[in-house]
Amino acid sequence: MTAPPAAAGTGARTVAAAALAGAAVLSSRLFAANLLIGVAFVASWIAWRRGLFKGRPHARVLVPALVAFVVVSLLATLASQDPLVSFSQAPRLLVLLLVPLAALLLDRTWWARVVAGLAVATAVLAVWGLVQYLHGADNLEQRIRGPLSHYMTYSGWLLVAVLVLIAEAALGHGRRRLWLVPPAALGTVAMLLSLTRNSWVGLAAGLLLLGLTWHRRLLIVYPLLAVAVWLAAPRTVIDRVWSTFDLRQHANYDRLCMLVSGIQMVRDYPWTGIGPDMVPQLYPLYRRDDAPRWRVPHLHNNPMQIAAERGLPGLATYLWLIGAFAVTTWRGLPRLVPEDRAAVASTLVAVAGITVAGAFEYNFWDAEIQYLVLILMGAGAGRVEGAS
Numbered sequence: 001m002t003a004p005p006a007a008a009g010t011g012a013r014t015v016a017a018a019a020l021a022g023a024a025v026l027s028s029r030l031f032a033a034n035l036l037i038g039v040a041f042v043a044s045w046i047a048w049r050r051g052l053f054k055g056r057p058h059a060r061v062l063v064p065a066l067v068a069f070v071v072v073s074l075l076a077t078l079a080s081q082d083p084l085v086s087f088s089q090a091p092r093l094l095v096l097l098l099v100p101l102a103a104l105l106l107d108r109t110w111w112a113r114v115v116a117g118l119a120v121a122t123a124v125l126a127v128w129g130l131v132q133y134l135h136g137a138d139n140l141e142q143r144i145r146g147p148l149s150h151y152m153t154y155s156g157w158l159l160v161a162v163l164v165l166i167a168e169a170a171l172g173h174g175r176r177r178l179w180l181v182p183p184a185a186l187g188t189v190a191m192l193l194s195l196t197r198n199s200w201v202g203l204a205a206g207l208l209l210l211g212l213t214w215h216r217r218l219l220i221v222y223p224l225l226a227v228a229v230w231l232a233a234p235r236t237v238i239d240r241v242w243s244t245f246d247l248r249q250h251a252n253y254d255r256l257c258m259l260v261s262g263i264q265m266v267r268d269y270p271w272t273g274i275g276p277d278m279v280p281q282l283y284p285l286y287r288r289d290d291a292p293r294w295r296v297p298h299l300h301n302n303p304m305q306i307a308a309e310r311g312l313p314g315l316a317t318y319l320w321l322i323g324a325f326a327v328t329t330w331r332g333l334p335r336l337v338p339e340d341r342a343a344v345a346s347t348l349v350a351v352a353g354i355t356v357a358g359a360f361e362y363n364f365w366d367a368e369i370q371y372l373v374l375i376l377m378g379a380g381a382g383r384v385e386g387a388s
Contacts, residue, residue: 013052016043017105020098020375025117027371028125028148028157037098037371044101057385059103059378061328065321066096072317073276076310080275081282089276092365098374103382111343111379115168119183122161126186129154133193138236144194148368152361155196156369159357162187163206163350164376170214171342192233195240198360206353213333213345250292255300255360257291258283262304266312273311298365302358305365318364322355325377332384340383347380 019040026032047053070093080086106114129137129144137144143151165184169177191199211219230238243249247256264286265274274282283296299305307315329348333341354363354373363369 012043012046016040016047017110019043020101020105021110021114024114024372024375025121028368030367033371053104057103057382058100059381061324062099062321062381065317065324066099069317072310072314076272076275076314079272081278085277086275095374099378102375102378106379108339118161119165119180122187123183125158126190129190140195151194151196153366153368155191155194155199156363158187158191159199159202160350160354160372163353164346167210167346167349168342170210171345173338192237197244198357202353202357205356206349209352210349254292257288258296258299259304260288261286262299262308265308269311271311273309273314276309279308298362300361302362302364305362325351325381328384329380336387340387344380344383347376350376
């Protein structure tokens with residue numbers, strides 16, 4: 001017998017929610033995540049045709065910024081210094097649909113499953129990295145990266161997941177939140193041992209914001225916690241911290257050179273940028289004579305990279321998206337019930353942390369990180385919208 005239309009639609013919505021939750025949890029594994037996102041899109045389209053999304057939140061406060069970013073990106077592609085190269089990035093714009101999709105699908109039940117899944121995934125990736133550390137990946141030439149292709153992606157993904165788990169453990173209710181502490185601790189240790197400074201800065205920013213959201217008086221404990229970490233950290237971590245303040249250090253000076261080159265790109269092409277994915281091709285033309293590297297994959301800075309690729313309008317739409325999310329979730333926290341407040345605070349803290357880290361690394365277009373962040377943005381904005 002054929003299932004009634006309503007039953008088929010409800011089943012499609014469940015499949016879509018399960019696939020999207022799975023994509024968030026497995027976002028560090030792109031093949032599985034892409035497959036699950038495809039299933040979520042198809043199942044959501046079926047559920048939408050059945051009318052099951054009427055009246056549900058869809059992160060409407062973020063939609064204008066998302067649409068504007070797509071429009072600006074397409075214009076930058078048309079005006080690119082090599083439109084064929086830039087056009088290869090256009091299909092990736094579809095992932096921005098993850099934001100309204102997460103708002104539609106990740107209700108309280110599915111959010112709890114996402115958090116549980118992130119706890120398991122974080123523990124697995126952290127242990128993987130710690131084993132690598134014990135087997136010699138304990139220096140700048142060879143860093144832990146788990147099963148991922150790069151240590152930056154590894155530490156960035158852990159940063160987002162760890163902040164979600166810490167916020168849920170701090171603000172959630174019941175004993176079940178306590179089991180989130182061990183995977184969060186493992187993830188934090190792995191992040192520190194990855195020697196990736198941008199993730200450390202992002203973690204500090206996220207924890208400070210969590211303190212403002214949770215109990216502000218606890219902020220006085222943070223210096224004591226920092227001292228404890230300092231005393232317990234291995235020498236390689238301490239040396240890496242001190243290197244942050246040395247402008248002669250190779251990576252530090254390289255980032256300054258990239259910043260200068262990026263500013264020149266924006267000066268030459270302020271309205272449309274040089275085009276998506278064109279920084280690697282044109283960087284040698286803008287490179288400072290004393291820059292450490294002749295070629296770079298990107299400019300190691302979200303705002304600078306977006307402005308160089310998509311012009312100042314592209315930068316404006318990016319800041320609009322991040323600002324709209326931050327304002328919406330922050331203002332919505334006081335009127336939410338405790339369970340929803342913990343969920344929204346988790347997304348706010350995680351997005352804030354990875355955004356601050358993005359001042360030192362181009363993580364906005366890093367697929368493994370981007371998928372998870374977009375889903376979190378949609379879940380947080382959708383929960384506030386649903387409570388309005």
